[in-house]
Amino acid sequence: MKRYVVVGNGVAAVGCIEGIRNADADGEITVLSEEKHEVYCRPLISYYLEGKTDLSRMRYRGEDFYEKMRCQVLYGRKAVRILKDTREAELDDGSRVPYTELCLATGSTPFVPPFAGLDSVKKQYSFMTLDDALALEQGVNPQSRVLIVGAGLIGLKCAEGLAGRVASIAVCDLADRVLSSILDTECAAMMQKHLEAHGIRFYLNDSAARFEENTAVMNSGAVVPFDVLVLAVGVRANTSLLKELGGEVNRGIVVDERMKTSVESIYAVGDCTEGFDASTGQKRVLAILPNAYMQGYTAGVNMAGGDAVFDKAIPMNSIGFFGLHAMTAGSYEGELYEEKTEKSLKRLFTKDGLLKGFILIGCDERAGIYTSMIREKTPLSSVRFDLLKKAATTTAFPAEIRRKKFGGVV
Amino acid sequence: MKRVYVNEAWCLACHLCEYNCAFANSGLSDMVLALKGKPIFPRIHVEGDEKISYAVSCRHCEDPICVKSCIAGALSRNDGVIRIDRDKCVGCFTCVLVCPYGALAPNEKGVMQKCELCLENACGEPACVKGCPNRAIVYEERGEAV
Numbered sequence: 001m002k003r004y005v006v007v008g009n010g011v012a013a014v015g016c017i018e019g020i021r022n023a024d025a026d027g028e029i030t031v032l033s034e035e036k037h038e039v040y041c042r043p044l045i046s047y048y049l050e051g052k053t054d055l056s057r058m059r060y061r062g063e064d065f066y067e068k069m070r071c072q073v074l075y076g077r078k079a080v081r082i083l084k085d086t087r088e089a090e091l092d093d094g095s096r097v098p099y100t101e102l103c104l105a106t107g108s109t110p111f112v113p114p115f116a117g118l119d120s121v122k123k124q125y126s127f128m129t130l131d132d133a134l135a136l137e138q139g140v141n142p143q144s145r146v147l148i149v150g151a152g153l154i155g156l157k158c159a160e161g162l163a164g165r166v167a168s169i170a171v172c173d174l175a176d177r178v179l180s181s182i183l184d185t186e187c188a189a190m191m192q193k194h195l196e197a198h199g200i201r202f203y204l205n206d207s208a209a210r211f212e213e214n215t216a217v218m219n220s221g222a223v224v225p226f227d228v229l230v231l232a233v234g235v236r237a238n239t240s241l242l243k244e245l246g247g248e249v250n251r252g253i254v255v256d257e258r259m260k261t262s263v264e265s266i267y268a269v270g271d272c273t274e275g276f277d278a279s280t281g282q283k284r285v286l287a288i289l290p291n292a293y294m295q296g297y298t299a300g301v302n303m304a305g306g307d308a309v310f311d312k313a314i315p316m317n318s319i320g321f322f323g324l325h326a327m328t329a330g331s332y333e334g335e336l337y338e339e340k341t342e343k344s345l346k347r348l349f350t351k352d353g354l355l356k357g358f359i360l361i362g363c364d365e366r367a368g369i370y371t372s373m374i375r376e377k378t379p380l381s382s383v384r385f386d387l388l389k390k391a392a393t394t395t396a397f398p399a400e401i402r403r404k405k406f407g408g409v410v
Numbered sequence: 411m412k413r414v415y416v417n418e419a420w421c422l423a424c425h426l427c428e429y430n431c432a433f434a435n436s437g438l439s440d441m442v443l444a445l446k447g448k449p450i451f452p453r454i455h456v457e458g459d460e461k462i463s464y465a466v467s468c469r470h471c472e473d474p475i476c477v478k479s480c481i482a483g484a485l486s487r488n489d490g491v492i493r494i495d496r497d498k499c500v501g502c503f504t505c506v507l508v509c510p511y512g513a514l515a516p517n518e519k520g521v522m523q524k525c526e527l528c529l530e531n532a533c534g535e536p537a538c539v540k541g542c543p544n545r546a547i548v549y550e551e552r553g554e555a556v
Binding site for chain 2 (some may be wrong): 041047161319392
């Protein structure tokens with residue numbers, strides 16, 4: 001009987017557990033959960049602050065999930081070292097858990113640059129985990145002035161979550177625009193305007209030069225008083241367990257399409273990995289939730305002796321603020337097709353006869369049709385792209401394919 | 411399992427399926443009260459061009475990418491049917507971003523909804539099928555994909 005050890009207890013870990021159980025009903029599964037919570041989805045923490053969900057509804061799986069999957073979960077326990085010769089994971093209490101197959105689903109950790117005077121700030125928070133969100137919730141009140149460092153996905157979702165709970169919110173970022181990892185200049189400007197209309201203030205191209213207790217002195221010379229500081233500058237993949245074994249690590253743990261690392265019997269999944277981006281053919285960290293689950297599931301099946309491949313990872317994001325949604329996927333290269341209205345912006349990027357990427361703001365209907373074309377590398381010559389430019393519709397596909405999709409089992 | 415299938419050749423693009431769907435899921439017993447003068451948010455929609463039309467609803471995929479992508483754990487597959495727990499949905503639209511059929515869309519409150527084969531409402535069988543005047547939508551067993 002196999003003994004599986006899953007290091008981590010997030011969405012990638014759940015994918016792994018479900019993948020294992022799909023192929024092996026009997027093996028022993030031990031889950032090492034550093035956080036003392038059942039699995040929840042990290043992106044929900046902003047919705048928690050906003051009041052759109054609560055602790056009970058945040059549960060990613062049913063209450064009996066671990067029982068049904070016959071997993072032993074060690075809460076509050078952390079793997080500090082892997083002993084590959086004896087195939088054991090050593091925990092922070094000195095105990096050891098033996099494994100035949102081990103999966104690293106260790107996620108990432110907020111990265112805090114060395115700001116001068118940061119120690120003088122009494123109320124400072126990260127925004128990654130449920131405990132972070134609960135602490136932040138305790139730390140704010142309706143009079144709070146909040147400064148968020150980082151105008152990326154995490155920082156801005158935090159701003160939206162806090163908007164109804166505090167007096168004011170300012171966000172700064174070294175980048176010249178909001179959501180710089182997923183939006184180009186014009187799309188970012190549209191989203192920024194919308195956020196500003198909801199009371200968020202921005203200091204872009206700018207960051208804190210130093211902190212003096214409740215004041216940030218910016219590079220630009222601006223002085224921003226605040227009561228609560230949130231640091232959402234970026235994250236780093238947690239790779240040390242594999243690195244110490246001499247395994248291959250770049251910005252994330254390097255995995256192949258079966259989620260194997262360079263170390264025998266060790267797999268890695270989710271935000272801690274660097275995988276293959278099918279839209280560009282490059283290796284990169286694709287820290288997004290759907291990939292985490294699919295990588296996890298793939299690893300699980302392979303750990304249990306099956307054969308699963310996941311080679312269709314592409315960057316994609318669906319993120320909304322105060323009712324305006326932005327959807328993005330793929331890479332923004334090649335020829336641009338654009339449609340603009342007062343309230344929406346659509347950008348489709350084509351190259352080499354393929355749809356390579358898109359940005360959709362305020363016009364997300366059936367966007368998955370576009371996403372699937374990027375993922376499946378659908379040749380534009382096989383579809384009516386003139387129709388697709390106007391709206392995502394399956395009518396653009398050849399009748400034969402359409403009949404198969406809607407007349408058969410998919 | 412039984413699924414909803416369409417026959418393009420028979421669809422008249424009358425959009426009755428959309429109205430029957432919205433009514434079946436309204437929780438009301440009077441169609442006029444449920445639909446008259448209101449925007450409707452059906453879980454099936456007619457697509458097509460001047461030559462061909464057909465209704466699209468959830469395919470209840472065997473390997474559902476929406477379930478794998480849902481950030482709230484609100485989508486699940488039970489006995490082959492893709493269900494949505496609308497209490498858990500936070501309206502992030504990730505399912506809209508990934509569904510290759512465009513089969514999920516929000517209701518008037520921004521909460522996602524999709525075809526659940528009328529298993530969760532009082533209709534008992536798919537209302538779109540029952541009300542289709544030309545039998546262009548059927549509910550039947552066509553075997554599982556290999």
